[in-house]
Amino acid sequence: MTVVIGLTGSIATGKSTVSLMFDDYDIPVIDADKISRKVVEPGEKAYDQIVETFGRDILREDDTIDRKALGAIVFNDEEKRKALNGIVHPAVREKMLEERDYHVRQNEKAVVLDIPLLFESELTHFVDKILVVYVDEEIQLKRLMERDESTEDEAKSRINSQMPVSKKAEEADAVISNNGTKQQSYDQLDAILRKWEVI
Numbered sequence: 001m002t003v004v005i006g007l008t009g010s011i012a013t014g015k016s017t018v019s020l021m022f023d024d025y026d027i028p029v030i031d032a033d034k035i036s037r038k039v040v041e042p043g044e045k046a047y048d049q050i051v052e053t054f055g056r057d058i059l060r061e062d063d064t065i066d067r068k069a070l071g072a073i074v075f076n077d078e079e080k081r082k083a084l085n086g087i088v089h090p091a092v093r094e095k096m097l098e099e100r101d102y103h104v105r106q107n108e109k110a111v112v113l114d115i116p117l118l119f120e121s122e123l124t125h126f127v128d129k130i131l132v133v134y135v136d137e138e139i140q141l142k143r144l145m146e147r148d149e150s151t152e153d154e155a156k157s158r159i160n161s162q163m164p165v166s167k168k169a170e171e172a173d174a175v176i177s178n179n180g181t182k183q184q185s186y187d188q189l190d191a192i193l194r195k196w197e198v199i
């Protein structure tokens with residue numbers, strides 16, 4: 001039986017950093033953010049729906065979506081964010097489940113679904129175990145501003161678009177505290193995977 005691990009956290013808490021560590025165990029990772037970029041490429045159904053809903057002002061010269069412009073709209077307006085989610089999420093969900101089922105058929109020991117909005121989108125029933133990557137709020141804000149070169153207001157509007165990571169940690173089967181070094185997070189992951197008997 002394949003163990004389906006839901007990897008989540010909140011923005012910039014370190015999901016991508018931790019997801020790379022699964023490589024060392026040959027555990028496949030399905031990345032919802034990556035899929036969400038693919039399903040909005042020109043020619044895809046979700047692309048047409050986004051242009052219809054948000055207009056052509058959110059397009060770049062080559063007609064691809066200007067993610068910064070769309071982000072500036074949806075991270076400051078809950079209704080518009082819901083509209084975008086309603087377009088993008090069904091397509092992401094379908095693709096993710098297809099990939100999950102492929103790995104289950106291959107009889108892999110484990111497969112990871114890296115889903116930032118696992119709780120917010122009520123997708124917890126898709127996974128067997130929930131692993132939350134946690135950091136304290138000040139560190140989250142600092143890392144987000146540094147990574148995205150964003151202002152404090154921009155970063156805070158993104159953070160406030162999600163459930164607080166402390167709340168997610170309360171509902172998890174296991175929590176990695178990523179306040180320390182990447183090596184310390186790696187050691188925690190190793191211990192969790194041993195406990196879950198997937199390595």
Ligand SMILES: CC(C)(COP(=O)(O)OP(=O)(O)OC[C@H]1O[C@@H](n2cnc3c(N)ncnc32)[C@H](O)[C@@H]1O)[C@@H](O)C(=O)NCCC(=O)NCCS
Pocket residue numbers: 010011012032033036066067068070071074081084085088089092115116117158161162
């Ligand atoms: C608004 C968009 C265009 C901004 O793109 P951008 O390249 O700047 O950010 P990216 O997609 O890399 O997302 C970065 C992080 O933002 C957070 N985030 C993204 N979308 C959302 C959302 N709708 N609600 C809350 N947080 C979100 C996630 O933590 C994600 O990891 C893009 O995030 C998007 O299309 N979002 C809707 C789809 C979605 O929910 N994606 C995330 C999970 S599938």
Ligand SMILES: Nc1ncnc2c1ncn2[C@@H]1O[C@H](COP(=O)(O)OP(=O)(O)OP(=O)(O)O)[C@@H](O)[C@H]1O
Pocket residue numbers: 009010011012013014015016017018033116143144147178179180181182185
């Ligand atoms: N333990 C750590 N020590 C120092 N920096 C870290 C650590 N973990 C992650 N970072 C840095 O913090 C930033 C956020 O991490 P990462 O991109 O992995 O977060 P994320 O949760 O995947 O974010 P998103 O929700 O946007 O996809 C990155 O610049 C990353 O290099």
